[in-house]
Amino acid sequence: DTGVSQDPRHKITKRGQNVTFRCDPISEHNRLYWYRQTLGQGPEFLTYFQNEAQLEKSRLLSDRFSAERPKGSFSTLEIQRTEQGDSAMYLCASSTGTGPYEQYFGPGTRLTVT
Amino acid sequence: GNSVTQMEGPVTLSEEAFLTINCTYTATGYPSLFWYVQYPGEGLQLLLKATKADDKGSNKGFEATYRKETTSFHLEKGSVQVSDSAVYFCALSDSDYKLSFGAGTTVTVRA
Numbered sequence: 001d002t003g004v005s006q007d008p009r010h011k012i013t014k015r016g017q018n019v020t021f022r023c024d025p026i027s028e029h030n031r032l033y034w035y036r037q038t039l040g041q042g043p044e045f046l047t048y049f050q051n052e053a054q055l056e057k058s059r060l061l062s063d064r065f066s067a068e069r070p071k072g073s074f075s076t077l078e079i080q081r082t083e084q085g086d087s088a089m090y091l092c093a094s095s096t097g098t099g100p101y102e103q104y105f106g107p108g109t110r111l112t113v114t
Numbered sequence: 115g116n117s118v119t120q121m122e123g124p125v126t127l128s129e130e131a132f133l134t135i136n137c138t139y140t141a142t143g144y145p146s147l148f149w150y151v152q153y154p155g156e157g158l159q160l161l162l163k164a165t166k167a168d169d170k171g172s173n174k175g176f177e178a179t180y181r182k183e184t185t186s187f188h189l190e191k192g193s194v195q196v197s198d199s200a201v202y203f204c205a206l207s208d209s210d211y212k213l214s215f216g217a218g219t220t221v222t223v224r225a
Contacts (some may be wrong), residue, residue: 004157031211033211033212033213035213040217040218041217041218042118042203042205042215042216042217042218043158043203043213043215044215045212045213045214048211048212050211055211056211056212091157091158093158102148102160102163103160103213104160105150105157105158105159106157107156107157108157
């Protein structure tokens with residue numbers, strides 16, 4: 001068990017560019033979550049997958065954001081036409097789906113939009 | 115909706131001092147409560163949890179008791195060490211997927 005991994009760890013992009021982040025959950029964890037954390041704040045829920053199905057999207061996830069989890073393994077989060085307000089740490093977590101809802105977090109991808 | 119309010123930091127302590135970080139919550143149901151910790155340069159780690167009223171979660175010398183009557187889940191440690199320097203987040207979940215976090219409290223322990 002190597003834990004949740006995320007790639008890249010850091011991404012600097014220019015406003016208007018598209019970016020994609022990858023998350024590899026703990027093997028056999030069927031639930032995968034994306035959160036966003038801005039400086040001085042706690043993580044905020046973005047979206048959640050049960051296997052390959054995306055079951056909920058927060059209203060924080062505008063139409064420029066899309067997430068996938070093909071085959072119920074790794075997940076990608078894409079942001080199109082990035083804006084400076086998208087600058088944040090993007091966190092991925094996974095869990096087994098059984099109570100009490102313990103989630104294991106990856107190290108995060110820090111996005112800076114210039 | 116759900117929300118978590120935790121004590122603002124930063125908190126600076128000397129080694130062996132007593133630490134308390136206050137956390138209160140608002141939830142529509144009967145949430146599970148968590149404390150997560152983020153050490154410098156590392157990802158969020160679950161520190162302890164409690165799933166029902168009057169449960170006490172404990173780990174690494176830290177404790178927190180689920181108080182339904184006061185909607186609180188305060189974190190305590192009797193004697194902190196320099197290695198406890200970190201950001202601490204209180205969180206709740208009243209569903210089977212979504213965590214709601216507080217803003218975090220930065221704790222610095224001086225030798």
